[in-house]
Amino acid sequence: MKIVIVGDRIVSLELLEEAVRNLSVPEDIEIKSLIWETADRPDFQKRAQNLEKNGPEAEEPPAGLIEAVADADVLLVHFCPVARKVIEAGKNLKLIGTCRGGMEHVDVDAATEKNIPVIHVIRNAEATSDFAIGLIFSETRNIARGHAALKTGVWRKDYVNAGYTTTIREMTLGLIGLGNIGKLVAEKAAAIGMKVLAHDPYVPQEKADSLGLKVRMTEKEEIFRSCDVVSLHMRATPETKNSIGSELLGMMKPTAYLINTSRATIIDKEALYEALNERRIGGAALDVFWDEPVPADDPMLSLDNLTMTPHLAGNVVDALPKSPNLLVRTINKYWKEGNTEMVVNADKIS
Incomplete structure (x- = not known):
């Protein structure tokens, strides 16, 4: 199984890679790691806000993501934009997961059209x-x-x-x-x-x-x-x-x-x-x-x-580091138990 993970300035590749090792799959895992680059934390926040306001097409995905998802089974991200062109390039994609609750950075409609479940987590x-x-x-x-x-x-x-x-x-x-x-x-x-x-x-x-x-x-x-x-x-x-x-x-x-x-x-x-x-x-x-x-x-x-207050509600020290493991546990529950509670398009896919 090939899994593409995309880290960023907030949720690191190291955290994602460690979490992915705990996925319950009966086959060997091949991990392809990419970074959604931003200049610094203020730049990340600016681009994240652009995604929240204008959707996944508002920012470019990292270089190499289109090629990486071409033969991937799973795509896991934090705030990396997952636009229609990324989803359509993933001919074998069976699942998309994000380490956050908001879905503004993922084209859920495009995933639904391809019958791909999209899983999120409410980390905070x-x-x-x-x-x-x-x-x-x-x-x-x-x-x-x-x-x-x-x-x-x-x-x-x-x-x-x-x-x-x-x-x-x-x-x-x-x-x-x-x-x-x-x-x-x-x-x-x-x-x-x-x-x-x-x-x-x-x-x-x-x-x-x-x-x-x-x-x-x-x-x-x-x-x-x-x-x-x-x-x-x-x-x-x-x-x-x-x-x-x-x-x-x-x-x-x-x-x-x-x-x-x-x-x-x-x-x-x-x-x-x-x-x-x-x-x-x-x-x-x-x-x-x-x-x-x-x-x-x-x-x-x-x-x-x-x-x-300046967008402080979710700011606790343990929410972000725990989010990749929370996402993996949620995916395991979906695969092993059929639990669709955190599948955002569960009512629209078969």
Whole structure:
């Protein structure tokens, strides 16, 4: 079996090669190793963001990848772009795997057309769910704003939400998306006493119950109308782009908060700015942005009912080094047990 692996500045070839040795295959493995070169970490981040915004065709694959996949059985990457031309060159490809959750760098449609399963891993679900809960506390109780004021010598006690600040246990949380991260947020929110509602077209009430979640599944409109906090845990797709716009934001209570640790593009930026600036919603907390780093003249920076963090949710020391081994374990479960939980196109291939 020939396996092509592509490392980069963040996930090294050494980590990928070590992990691949643990693949459960009944034959010898031939490994072809390539690097998706970037000048430095800022250059990597710039190109990764380009892929996230514009898809796998936005960046060139490494030299030699087209030739390498021609007779390969498996292609494993981290952030290397896997565009249609790469997939079509892989005449024998039987599986594509990536060491991350987002799929913006892989042409999943092209893989599906060739009946190739695409497997991803949610390496930072625990970390991101922690962070989402942290943002709820920070925004609703003015933790970040209080800190920022005190650092400038201001003893501030009066905030935009002073008239409706309450304890977390008194709040109802609405989750849009109940995937790996959403499920963990639901568990943690319920554990601290929040009532939890959720909407996910792929998760009926029976499935939520079978997972032991204390969640009531409902329509997204009810969540935006009734919940005190709405937390977004959706994938960025052409269908979800700007899906959180003026219509849904207009349903929110003037005391409600919006939390986003998923992808910025799912929110209509102008609609959110207007809702916050005109006090039509209570506040928001964002860890992801339409342009990263955030430009110094971004009007969002002027809002006093918005908590902002620089895309920190998944930043824990053990997530990246563990991701190749997590990917290999996930592939082994797929091959040995038929487990398709992390096959992103499982419902479209045979």
